[in-house]
Amino acid sequence: MRFSLLLLVSMLVSMSLAGGPYPADLLTVGPLRYSRIQFPMPYGGSRTACGDVAVFTTAITPTSTTLSTFVFAEYDSNGAEIVSLQPVDGGHPDSHERTCACADGYRWFVWTEDFGDVIWARVFLPGGQPVGPSFLVKDASEGFGDRFSVSTGNGRVVISFNRTADVLPTPPTDVVMRVYSAAGEPLSTLLPIASWQPPQWHEFGRARVMPDGGILHLYTRNPGSHPSVSSTSVDFTQFSEWPLGTPGLYAARLLRSPVVGTRALLQDPEADEYYLLPLDAFGHPSGTLQPFPYAVQSLAERSDGAFIVTHRNFNHPIASWFDATGQLITANVPYTRPEQLPRRVGTQLTVSDAGVVWTGWTDTSSIGEPGQRYMTILRPIVPGDMTGDGRLDNFDIDPFVLALVDRDAYTALYPQNANMIDALGDMDGDGLLTNFDIDPFVDALVNGP
Numbered sequence: 001m002r003f004s005l006l007l008l009v010s011m012l013v014s015m016s017l018a019g020g021p022y023p024a025d026l027l028t029v030g031p032l033r034y035s036r037i038q039f040p041m042p043y044g045g046s047r048t049a050c051g052d053v054a055v056f057t058t059a060i061t062p063t064s065t066t067l068s069t070f071v072f073a074e075y076d077s078n079g080a081e082i083v084s085l086q087p088v089d090g091g092h093p094d095s096h097e098r099t100c101a102c103a104d105g106y107r108w109f110v111w112t113e114d115f116g117d118v119i120w121a122r123v124f125l126p127g128g129q130p131v132g133p134s135f136l137v138k139d140a141s142e143g144f145g146d147r148f149s150v151s152t153g154n155g156r157v158v159i160s161f162n163r164t165a166d167v168l169p170t171p172p173t174d175v176v177m178r179v180y181s182a183a184g185e186p187l188s189t190l191l192p193i194a195s196w197q198p199p200q201w202h203e204f205g206r207a208r209v210m211p212d213g214g215i216l217h218l219y220t221r222n223p224g225s226h227p228s229v230s231s232t233s234v235d236f237t238q239f240s241e242w243p244l245g246t247p248g249l250y251a252a253r254l255l256r257s258p259v260v261g262t263r264a265l266l267q268d269p270e271a272d273e274y275y276l277l278p279l280d281a282f283g284h285p286s287g288t289l290q291p292f293p294y295a296v297q298s299l300a301e302r303s304d305g306a307f308i309v310t311h312r313n314f315n316h317p318i319a320s321w322f323d324a325t326g327q328l329i330t331a332n333v334p335y336t337r338p339e340q341l342p343r344r345v346g347t348q349l350t351v352s353d354a355g356v357v358w359t360g361w362t363d364t365s366s367i368g369e370p371g372q373r374y375m376t377i378l379r380p381i382v383p384g385d386m387t388g389d390g391r392l393d394n395f396d397i398d399p400f401v402l403a404l405v406d407r408d409a410y411t412a413l414y415p416q417n418a419n420m421i422d423a424l425g426d427m428d429g430d431g432l433l434t435n436f437d438i439d440p441f442v443d444a445l446v447n448g449p
């Protein structure tokens with residue numbers, strides 16, 4: 001043990017000590033441990049994971065005008081803002097719906113204009129540089145309404161939207177899509193999602209780009225609430241559709257896991273209950289309908305199929321974690337700090353493939369007031385990561401030794417990690433930072449974790 005400590009000290013190098021900008025504490029989710037960072041946000045909005053950052057979008061409408069400015073920011077896993085509220089485009093009339101998506105590192109921003117009759121999009125590079133000007137996805141001649149969805153995968157971006165029954169294409173459809181490359185080049189003409197014959201009408205759910213590049217769509221056929229699936233071939237030359245055989249339910253979204261395949265998430269809107277239905281590679285039912293006993297407010301997936309669900313709750317936001325097979329890891333986890341704010345309302349979350357979670361929520365303690373908005377970041381803890389930057393490297397040697405011999409001095413340099421010293425430094429799995437962690441720390445540093 002003494003030799004290991006001398007070896008460790010001999011490896012020390014001179015370097016600056018870096019830490020995150022916000023205080024963090026520890027959150028345990030089943031077998032997972034996260035450092036939790038919480039800080040105020042200036043605006044509400046949506047967010048999506050793009051690599052190791054989260055892209056945050058909102059709209060700013062000055063009181064002196066009806067024009068909205070669609071803006072975005074980017075935050076890393078420490079909560080540092082790396083792009084600061086940059087405009088997506090100029091002021092727009094009646095911009096109701098807006099969202100962001102990530103496709104192969106490109107940032108996609110899609111929004112409506114003129115009471116939803118028009119849909120626009122614009123693509124940016126990492127760091128906030130636009131690829132080109134805004135471009136039209138849907139014009140007013142193609143129907144009205146501000147509902148749309150954006151799905152990405154395999155270098156494709158699918159934007160789906162409703163057409164109205166008085167606009168009669170050939171064949172007649174009222175749920176359609178356009179497909180683009182990740183960089184914004186059009187790959188298709190206007191494509192059907194669901195065929196339309198009076199008195200039928202449809203509500204789209206979500207698309208899923210399949211491993212071969214083909215596209216599945218989950219949607220609801222009315223009247224009667226018949227959840228259905230349509231399939232478009234990789235070259236867009238073939239289109240087919242079929243019901244799922246579960247009338248009375250509404251389409252919510254498609255989940256895709258390399259482990260268990262594709263599943264349709266369906267909702268009973270009257271009872272606010274949800275169900276999962278396994279599908280085969282073509283979108284046909286391949287199993288029985290299974291209850292999903294969680295009221296879904298938002299859902300975020302990783303590419304391996306693991307996912308997180310937030311639930312409706314008026315006092316404190318909660319979330320549940322699921323693995324790639326859909327098995328529950330831990331249910332109803334409060335991801336905010338309840339001792340600080342007694343009334344909280346959660347919103348959307350997003351999760352990266354590395355497991356970092358960015359989520360938003362609002363303090364509603366003051367009745368009648370809009371409330372302060374916050375972001376919580378949950379970052380998976382890497383054993384031995386004493387700087388708290390999410391990596392184990394040579395920069396962790398000095399703080400590891402310091403935490404081992406003088407916790408007060410370590411806390412003074414890394415106050416954001418004050419509540420996580422044992423979680424960060426525990427290398428042998430006993431839950432404590434002790435001399436017994438020196439050997440596995442050196443081994444992980446030299447040979448990798």
